Amino acid sequence: MASQLDVLMEKLRAVEAEIEVELARHREALRYHLENRRIVFEKEALRLQRAIKTKLSHYIRDANPWIIVTAPVIYSLIVAFVLLDVMVMIYQAICFPVYKIPKVRRRDYLIFDRHHLAYLNLLEKINCAYCSYGNGVIAFAREVASRTEVYWCPIKHARRVLGPHPHYQGFADFGDAEAYRAKVDSMKDGVKLDDQT
Helix, strand or coil, X not given: CCCHHHHHHHHHXXXXXXXXXXXXXXXXXXXXXXXXXXXXXXHHHHHHHHHCCCCHHHHXXXXXXXXXXXXXXXXXXXXXXXXXXXXXXXXXXXXXXXXXXXXXXXHHCCCCCHHHCCCCCHHHHHHHHHHHHHHHHHHHHHHHHHHHHHHXXXXXXXXXXXXXXXXXXXXXXXXXXXXXXXXXXXXXXXXXXXXXX
């Protein structure tokens, strides 16, 4: 018999499927679609996008001076992002096969598609690429860390966790020693994930 948590998780999956359908409708309204992971805009949509594009010279001229002054601070984080990215890739390549944890596909987290938007100027596209990389690396690292937690410590916290990773709900409840031991024993032949992404 399914527990209340199982019922709620099934409802969550159903809502996520509804969201995907609604996103497809929204893409249609914005007059683009995906073909083999490639974004294709209708010609009229591209024309409208180009018409509202801000020229790079105007974008820089009209920028708040404090934004220009703080930009090097923002962009200096690229060093940390690249280091995190490389270290997580190395960690996963070495450790996941040993622990029989399914590897995380990095390309599922690092998505660069905003350069297809004709209403962005060159600097806006660079900014978007930077944000895509930073957030993608963090999401990639979080998934690697969450799969590591599935293997090493699949126990929920006593206190509420804000924004838990997708594997957290399958963890043993805090204080439930038998459920924890059962989780650990179930991974002797490797980690099994519900989504297997």
